[in-house]
Amino acid sequence: MSRPTIGAPTGRRSDPLALVIGATGGIGGALAERLLADGWRVRAAHRDPERARSANTPAGLEWVKADALDACAVTAAADGAEIIVHAVNPPAYRNWAGLQMPMLDSSLAAARASGARLLFPGTVYNYGPDAFPRIGEDAPQTPLTRKGAIRVRMEAALCEAGVRFLIVRAGDFFGPRPGNNWLSQGVVRAGRPVTAVRYPGPLAIRHAWAFLPDVAETFVRLLRTPLADQAMFHMEGHAVTGHELVAGLEAAAGRRLAVKRMPWLALAAVAPFNETLRELQEVRYLWRETVLLDNARLRASLGEEPRTLLVEALRTALAGQGSLPASLIDAA
Template identity: 65%
Template structure:
């Protein structure tokens, strides 16, 4: 058994967020020591703290802070993401550059969550690791630039990189995702669903504990990975009808479904950055966008996969959107 002080150390940037938090928790259960960078570690530990995390004071935008926090780490997880789609152009590159510098300074592998934003319609419907990346949005162009920076650092400086690409994230904790910010209303029992696209079109979803399991299993197989590796997760490939049916199973009732009012979003977009950025993502709901996981399955044998009803039940519980059972109401 590995002693605690001999366990491998990982630095997680964005441990209060969805991806970073899920990976941090999975690393802890795998026996890693985990440092979590935060500008206000006392508040983070008090309000979002997770048992076993070592909170470190620092700013993900400040390279020196991230480099210092990475001392002794063999893994750096870049889970930082600007909230509500805001100011990607100003924030994404500095944060990633700081993580690259930190991982390079200690010879750690950098783990990065990829998105489907990198792709345009010429790559749809089935995305492989070799699919062309011709984004049609500003956010997509930024994500392509970020992955290009990772590839360049790997090629020129020997940085070890692991990119795991998934569909739309959702999980048991509130966060910046379509499920909690677009489809349902957190904080009260689910009573209706607002769906962004045609209900018959398949869409890729990624349950965060499955994503974390995949990332950790791949990272722990570091000796078998190339310096620069990209894997795609299939995740939960569901039509809108299938997703609603699963939500109804969890809710125990039929749910009225309405289409997201894109005309209203378009009207507000010039005055609201979040609405403007959401509008750019509309094309991802109008055609099937799925990920081919053949490479991942060949590596792991099978992709970690929680049944959709179980995943949605955990997500709704975490969002405070699970209807109370009759006996709970009676009590």
């Protein structure tokens, strides 16, 4: 694969082309932005490009009309691409069973037709307690949830499809764009100044968090290295206790925060009538004990893992989800 020059102007026909499916989301937007900065042309597929263009997306994207469920449209959008970023997820965890595999099938069809390498952000949902506390890339995948079983099927489909791929698995995502993540949907309420933290598990237990720009940086750095056709890596991210996360949030917010336990019993009563809450309930087991990812393979390849300071990462995330006063954002 030809490698772009860092800092090169975007949009030149000689630059390598990346297709991003899910550029309006957290990880898709972060990867699109980082690829642009690295000199790639980035084509973004969306069923409504005009609406997507007006959203909070990176400047410089080449928008193309293509529904992620339409394999022919995605294949056409991937013409000439060297990589395809599959970063699309159903909003608010809704209808994973009905949408995830068909959307991935479209990306796989496009990868087969174009010869592009498929980039796939992975999660800890694939794993059950038998893989805890420190999970390696080759750990058994015996998930306890429906979402986990779907993620396992998705990765199996990648392996069976005969395409080149790069999987980077990480902990709970958080970043500048709020979305399907625990920080903005559970721990801190988005859209209002942060005054309290609702933590889902015991504060003394370590948990893996992944700052989205760090995940994007990891993908881009790995693309510069020799890769096997089927490459998988784990990011350690921020492996912190609940106490450490709260301290980071307080430093980012510039104030003391009330700390509350996640009201699991109350959520359980409402969950049968709310799909998002029902899906959050399923992954409660990931908060009951230490869940970390072993990044030895990544460090062997890159030398070190990209990792933004926790307070800086949290401040960026809180600002992006509207949870910091304007005065603090300006001061930063």
